[in-house]
Amino acid sequence: MAQKVADLRWNEVRYINCYALFMGYLLMAVRGLGFLVITWSTVVLLGGFVSNLEKKDFWSLTIITLVLTPRVSADVGLKGKLRYIGYSILGLTHAIVATLNPNGTKDTWPRRLLAAVVLLCHLLVGPIVVCPLAALYMCGPLFSAGISAWRLIEHDYVVPKKEEHTHLQPALIVLYSLAMLQGFLFCYRFYSSFAREDLVNDVAEEYKMNNIKEAVEEYLRETVNKCEKDPAFFKETNLATYAVGMIKSESSESFLSGAKILDALLEHAPTVTAEERTLTAELISLVASSSHVLEKLLQALDSTSPYGETIRVVAANIVTHLASRIPLMQFPQGIQRIGSLIDISQQQFEDDWRNDYKKLMENGFVILRKLAADEDNCRTISNAQGLLSKVLAPVSSDLLHLIDHEAWSTTIAAASLQVMCRLVAAPGETGARLRRQISSDKEAIHGMERILRCCGCSEHVRILTIQILTHLAMGMDEESVRVNKESRENFIKMLPSIFTDEAKDCSIRKLAGEALLKLSQSENNAAIILKANDHVVRDLSKILLLGAAPKSTNRIMAAKTLKHLYVHYKENDEYLRALKETMEDVMPKVRYQILPLFILIFPQQTIN
Numbered sequence: 001m002a003q004k005v006a007d008l009r010w011n012e013v014r015y016i017n018c019y020a021l022f023m024g025y026l027l028m029a030v031r032g033l034g035f036l037v038i039t040w041s042t043v044v045l046l047g048g049f050v051s052n053l054e055k056k057d058f059w060s061l062t063i064i065t066l067v068l069t070p071r072v073s074a075d076v077g078l079k080g081k082l083r084y085i086g087y088s089i090l091g092l093t094h095a096i097v098a099t100l101n102p103n104g105t106k107d108t109w110p111r112r113l114l115a116a117v118v119l120l121c122h123l124l125v126g127p128i129v130v131c132p133l134a135a136l137y138m139c140g141p142l143f144s145a146g147i148s149a150w151r152l153i154e155h156d157y158v159v160p161k162k163e164e165h166t167h168l169q170p171a172l173i174v175l176y177s178l179a180m181l182q183g184f185l186f187c188y189r190f191y192s193s194f195a196r197e198d199l200v201n202d203v204a205e206e207y208k209m210n211n212i213k214e215a216v217e218e219y220l221r222e223t224v225n226k227c228e229k230d231p232a233f234f235k236e237t238n239l240a241t242y243a244v245g246m247i248k249s250e251s252s253e254s255f256l257s258g259a260k261i262l263d264a265l266l267e268h269a270p271t272v273t274a275e276e277r278t279l280t281a282e283l284i285s286l287v288a289s290s291s292h293v294l295e296k297l298l299q300a301l302d303s304t305s306p307y308g309e310t311i312r313v314v315a316a317n318i319v320t321h322l323a324s325r326i327p328l329m330q331f332p333q334g335i336q337r338i339g340s341l342i343d344i345s346q347q348q349f350e351d352d353w354r355n356d357y358k359k360l361m362e363n364g365f366v367i368l369r370k371l372a373a374d375e376d377n378c379r380t381i382s383n384a385q386g387l388l389s390k391v392l393a394p395v396s397s398d399l400l401h402l403i404d405h406e407a408w409s410t411t412i413a414a415a416s417l418q419v420m421c422r423l424v425a426a427p428g429e430t431g432a433r434l435r436r437q438i439s440s441d442k443e444a445i446h447g448m449e450r451i452l453r454c455c456g457c458s459e460h461v462r463i464l465t466i467q468i469l470t471h472l473a474m475g476m477d478e479e480s481v482r483v484n485k486e487s488r489e490n491f492i493k494m495l496p497s498i499f500t501d502e503a504k505d506c507s508i509r510k511l512a513g514e515a516l517l518k519l520s521q522s523e524n525n526a527a528i529i530l531k532a533n534d535h536v537v538r539d540l541s542k543i544l545l546l547g548a549a550p551k552s553t554n555r556i557m558a559a560k561t562l563k564h565l566y567v568h569y570k571e572n573d574e575y576l577r578a579l580k581e582t583m584e585d586v587m588p589k590v591r592y593q594i595l596p597l598f599i600l601i602f603p604q605q606t607i608n
Contacts, residue, residue: 024227145183323370365415372422
């Protein structure tokens with residue numbers, strides 16, 4: 001199996017992980033030199049030349065050995081464990097008092113005096129034993145290097161009288177030199193630790209994490225600690241895997257910290273180059289592949305979640321990026337929790353639409369829009385009790401006009417329409433059911449009609465509305481047509497006016513023309529279109545007479561629509577006569593002007 005290599009595409013791997021690896025190697029060198037110094041001192045010098053050593057060297061070697069032993073023999077994580085020594089002393093205090101003075105003030109004074117004496121004795125253990133050991137562990141190499149420097153400077157070693165002891169002086173020089181080297185590396189490692197703040201700042205700046213810099217600091221600290229135990233760890237982690245691990249934690253604090261990191265990574269991940277897009281895709285795949293992480297994130301979306309509002313906003317941001325990869329059928333409660341994000345209630349109106357709530361609603365609709373791209377998810381949305389009503393609420397409640405086209409209300413209305421647009425276009429029985437459910441909501445239908453009539457509504461909102469109503473008009477079964485006959489006819493009657501109104505935006509006119517062209521291909525719709533007003537045919541013909549390019553989109557759609565009306569309208573009345581008269585009057589005028597168009601629309605037909 002190929003050996004895993006560090007992914008240097010991640011900024012934190014280049015900066016923090018490689019730094020942690022360097023610090024791990026430095027610690028290995030310090031500990032290795034310490035072990036070598038102790039071995040040289042005990043085995044070579046104290047073991048082989050102890051009787052020939054001067055008192056200065058004897059005590060120097062003894063002290064060096066003693067001060068280095070705690071660091072060499074102790075676990076790598078001892079420094080971290082010493083941080084909690086204060087809590088252990090507090091626990092010891094309570095244990096002594098509870099054992100020797102169980103009744104508190106009700107105990108006899110000799111018993112209370114005994115408890116105080118024992119407690120005092122135990123408290124002395126800290127300053128006398130524990131603190132010196134901690135000092136030796138933290139500063140042992142400095143003490144060793146200081147003693148060695150002193151002995152190397154004085155250089156007053158005893159000249160051995162016997163030939164077999166001639167190596168004593170070189171052995172002392174080697175030992176003191178090794179201790180000096182260890183002290184130098186120890187100081188260099190301490191100096192290198194000051195680079196941590198700059199590294200954290202660099203990574204935080206890259207990912208726009210300045211507001212959660214403490215989370216990056218914790219990542220660096222943990223990475224350094226683990227690289228000290230196993231240098232290979234530097235290629236096993238990055239901020240994404242670290243955040244996922246934090247989210248899996250049972251601690252609410254860890255979950256919040258991991259979610260904030262993941263949110264920042266997804267929110268500010270650059271996607272300019274192909275490599276950056278690949279990294280973002282890998283990040284999303286990493287999170288989406290963990291059902292446990294998705295379950296916790298979806299749980300955090302619920303308004304009754306124990307995690308609180310802060311984590312709810314963060315979780316919503318993350319799920320927004322992951323939505324297209326979430327199989328709702330695997331998370332039975334997930335759709336209801338997502339639905340809680342878009343719940344409009346009177347409380348929010350009274351609370352002046354807090355920013356967090358606005359963001360939650362926007363994210364909720366984006367999540368649903370992405371989910372609706374999958375047919376199985378559409379089925380889950382359709383079956384979710386009360387969810388569709390929440391999706392339609394911004395339109396059915398006329399939110400857009402209630403807040404007078406305010407920017408946020410326009411955003412929410414557009415988001416609601418985008419979700420509806422996805423739902424009505426769903427294939428199969430699921431799509432048919434969704435279209436029936438939406439078309440049966442009269443308030444939503446009337447809300448969309450108001451949007452089409454309103455000149456103040458944005459172009460984007462009106463385009464979405466036309467798309468939805470077109471899908472509903474074309475995708476209704478006989479029962480739905482009968483139930484929603486009036487609303488359906490109202491929409492179809494609006495289309496000719498929109499398409500032929502030169503004052504409207506070109507994109508809206510084009511979309512209305514496409515809808516008109518599709519709907520005009522049936523007998524019932526052709527009758528509705530012709531009877532929409534007294535000048536439908538005239539207005540459509542007027543488009544043909546305009547001086548646009550012969551093959552312009554509007555001219556083609558107008559000509560095809562007239563053809564469909566001519567073919568599909570079956571009643572022999574004044575509307576048909578008006579249609580024939582207009583076509584007999586207009587077509588000769590444009591026949592040669594737009595001959596290619598005429599042949600395209602009316603092949604093998606001649607109008608005299």
